[in-house]
Amino acid sequence: MAYLRNAWYVAAWGHEVTRTLRPRTLLNEPVVLYRQLDGTPAAIADRCPHRFAPLHLGRLIGDAVECGYHGLKFDCSGACVENPHGDQRIPAAARVRAYPLVEQDGLVWIWMGDAARADASQVPAYRYLADPSFKTIGNVMLQQANYQLVVDNLMDLTHVNFLHAPYQKTDELLVAPHDVTQTGRTLDSRRAIPSTRAPQSFTPFLADPEAPVAYWLDMHWQAPGACRLEVGVTPVGQPRSAGILRRGTHIVTPETDTTTHYFYASSRNYLLDDPKADQETTNWQQVGFHEQDKPMLEAVQQRMGTTDLDALRPVLLSSDLAAIRVRRILKELMADEARGNVDRLPNGSVLTMDA
Numbered sequence: 001m002a003y004l005r006n007a008w009y010v011a012a013w014g015h016e017v018t019r020t021l022r023p024r025t026l027l028n029e030p031v032v033l034y035r036q037l038d039g040t041p042a043a044i045a046d047r048c049p050h051r052f053a054p055l056h057l058g059r060l061i062g063d064a065v066e067c068g069y070h071g072l073k074f075d076c077s078g079a080c081v082e083n084p085h086g087d088q089r090i091p092a093a094a095r096v097r098a099y100p101l102v103e104q105d106g107l108v109w110i111w112m113g114d115a116a117r118a119d120a121s122q123v124p125a126y127r128y129l130a131d132p133s134f135k136t137i138g139n140v141m142l143q144q145a146n147y148q149l150v151v152d153n154l155m156d157l158t159h160v161n162f163l164h165a166p167y168q169k170t171d172e173l174l175v176a177p178h179d180v181t182q183t184g185r186t187l188d189s190r191r192a193i194p195s196t197r198a199p200q201s202f203t204p205f206l207a208d209p210e211a212p213v214a215y216w217l218d219m220h221w222q223a224p225g226a227c228r229l230e231v232g233v234t235p236v237g238q239p240r241s242a243g244i245l246r247r248g249t250h251i252v253t254p255e256t257d258t259t260t261h262y263f264y265a266s267s268r269n270y271l272l273d274d275p276k277a278d279q280e281t282t283n284w285q286q287v288g289f290h291e292q293d294k295p296m297l298e299a300v301q302q303r304m305g306t307t308d309l310d311a312l313r314p315v316l317l318s319s320d321l322a323a324i325r326v327r328r329i330l331k332e333l334m335a336d337e338a339r340g341n342v343d344r345l346p347n348g349s350v351l352t353m354d355a
Contacts, residue, residue, distance in 0.1 A: 001257040005113035023056040042076035045096040138265025145301040155323040185223040189322035225252035
């Protein structure tokens with residue numbers, strides 16, 4: 001399967017990268033992640049060029065990874081720096097690929113394409129993850145489904161009325177105005193309900209759970225798999241700043257064609273030091289993401305039997321606009337990349353179902 005390679009993907013949460021070698025397959029490529037002595041994260045290909053042993057089965061000595069099979073050592077640039085055998089000469093081909101990394105907002109981003117094109121200024125921003133005015137609870141899981149199915153699920157939030165009904169159902173959501181706007185490699189999908197009953201996931205934290213609220217869901221997607229969701233409620237007639245909100249981090253990185261690393265977090269602006277609120281967040285993440293989304297997406301993948309959605313000629317609904325447009329943007333970007341072209345997507349457009 002083809003991937004958009006000249007793009008930033010999340011390789012790990014920052015706390016996952018330590019002085020212990022961590023293997024992770026990304027875009028069908030085995031990678032080993034670790035921290036150097038100065039704290040800088042590093043990533044090199046997880047396959048020794050000698051007898052192709054996984055390097056993560058070796059050990060970290062200083063800033064060099066020693067292969068556990070025959071002892072060749074590789075530095076963070078991928079160069080072999082020590083050959084303990086014979087005359088100890090280092091063969092010219094004794095090197096592995098090194099990947100550009102950027103650690104930002106508690107996430108470690110990796111560039112899987114041409115290293116010369118890696119631009120750290122283009123790493124998606126998730127500043128609230130390190131903002132003390134928010135409390136963040138998050139984790140990572142592996143889904144047995146293609147990454148685009150996971151993105152589809154995020155871009156069409158009407159599924160919450162069915163799959164997550166006990167926590168999130170809001171009757172007006174299905175008929176609420178849906179604004180979808182593309183700007184280059186990004187897409188914004190927004191829904192707002194001016195007056196409704198707050199979803200159950202918010203009611204424990206409201207002074208009057210029965211009072212009508214304005215409710216909004218704003219999803220921002222950046223190619224290829226970085227999603228940022230803001231969901232909030234505020235008293236009817238009051239600005240959003242008067243209410244409570246959650247900023248959701250939802251970032252997907254393909255492991256293989258049919259498996260996906262899903263990095264998620266919820267950052268709230270209320271009850272920052274409340275263990276009960278922390279536990280409530282952990283509970284709905286477990287139920288919503290692990291017990292509801294995950295098995296459904298994995299079942300969809302099994303029923304599809306392919307990663308090519310278009311080949312199955314799916315029936316489309318009005319709620320599919322954002323998800324389908326994301327797929328089209330990715331297809332355009334990958335086609336341009338295959339031709340060696342620079343991203344030439346339009347700077348901005350307001351979309352309709354025919355877009």
